Amino acid sequence: MKALIPSGRTDIPVTFDEVDPPQPQPHEALVEVQAISVNRGETFQLEAPQPGWRPGKDVAGVVVRAAADGSGPSAGTRVVGHPLSAGWAQHVAVPTDALAELPDTVSAVTAAALPLAGLTALRLLRAAGPVIGTRILLTGASGGVGHYLTELLTASGAEVTAVTASPERGARLAELGAAQVVHEAAAATGPYDIVLESTGGTELPVALARLARRGRLIWFGQASRTPVTLNFFDFFAGPESATLRHFHYMDDDTPYGTDLAVLVRLVAEGRLHPEIGRVADWAEAARTLTDLRDRRIRGKAVLTVA
Incomplete structure (x- = not known):
């Protein structure tokens, strides 16, 4: 074949x-x-x-x-x-x-x-926990995962600020419910209850600085392919007592088929695009x-x- x-x-x-x-x-x-x-x-x-x-x-x-x-x-x-x-x-x-x-x-x-993007988004939403009424910063939002996350998060009651590289790449995110679309993490106002970070490099520390006290940063990608350097004392400048978690979609024990069926149902019902x-x-x-x-x-x- x-x-x-x-x-x-x-x-x-x-x-x-x-x-x-x-x-x-x-x-x-x-x-x-x-x-x-x-x-x-x-x-x-x-x-x-x-x-x-x-x-x-x-x-x-x-x-x-x-x-x-x-x-x-x-x-x-x-x-x-x-x-x-x-x-x-x-x-x-x-x-x-x-x-x-x-x-x-x-x-x-x-x-x-x-499959891969949808499963990642669905399982990130599960890892984030209840999001209704929360403010969420999403970096690297114009890829497949970012579009799914934006729609799923806003449908779950979150207020999403999406970070994209350009207006062209971010146009659809506003249509999917993003409250704000910015083109670098430094332009996000904050503070945010949750940061979903997929860029790495210099953007992760910038995104961390916009996290609220006792907030959560979930790190699920390194699209920049650049190592991250964090200063422990940066936590005292705003995100005091915040938590930082690494996420990989394979860590979820739910069978892939079970979650794929959820995604298929949401698409069939017109709730996921x-x-x-x-x-x-x-x-x-x-x-x-x-x-x-x-x-x-x-x-x-x-x-x-x-």
């Missing part, structure tokens, strides 16, 4: 190759892939790929062989899935607890945009990956699989 594999090059990060079809484990369903979503973190992994690794964690398609153990959806069921890898291919084996069924009203393209900045054939994968890496795509990028 045809699959996208790492090339080890920065200008053309993936190429097509013929690979052996997957051999599902008893708890895995075989899915014919119709659409995939690419993530900025994957573009970084492609710069120095591990031997034997094949990318692909966001897929949507049709089950062509149900799991041998009888779990999960039957053959012919439309699904969205979150395999650990190897999803950028014509077929992929996916654990049944990482699959959710799709209603007819949710397309494969829309569904493919959900994936922001898809580009839809292209997977023949355009290399160009799409470099554009996503270099921030020329707002929100998610989805590729359809021929």
Whole structure:
């Protein structure tokens, strides 16, 4: 079968190759892939790929062989899935607890945009706890996770200030409910009860300074790829007794399929709107990956699989 594999090059990060079809484990369903979503973190992994690794964690398609153990959806069921890898291919084996069924009203393209970014946003919301009436600062807001977070947080009663690199990248966030859109953390007024920080570098200390006393900063990304330096005494300048927590979406013990089903339901009900900045054939994968890496795509990028 045809699959996208790492090339080890920065200008053309993936190429097509013929690979052996997957051999599902008893708890895995075989899915014919119709659409995939690419993530900025994957573009970084492609710069120095591990031997034997094949990318692909966001897929949507049709089950062509149900799991041998009888779990999960039957053959012919439309699904969205979150395999650990190897999803950028014509077929992929996916654990049944990482699959959710799709209603007819949710397309494969829309569904493919959900897994990694949607799961991260949903689980960050869970980690943040009750947010109704809180003021929240969200950095790196114009990516896929940021759009989902903005809509989910505002629907939950929070007042969100979104930080984006430019007015163009932040336009949709106001439509999704952001109370304020600024273009650097220093422009945010504060104080904030919660800071959701995904940039790192010099922005994290700036965002921390806008945190209220006993507030919480949840650090879930390092998009700047620049190390962070924090001064202990900075906490006494405002965010006294604040807490700082590292977050990774895999720390949540909820099965992926359970949370994917929540995301699918919210989309089907018109309560969650994936922001898809580009839809292209997977023949355009290399160009799409470099554009996503270099921030020329707002929100998610989805590729359809021929």
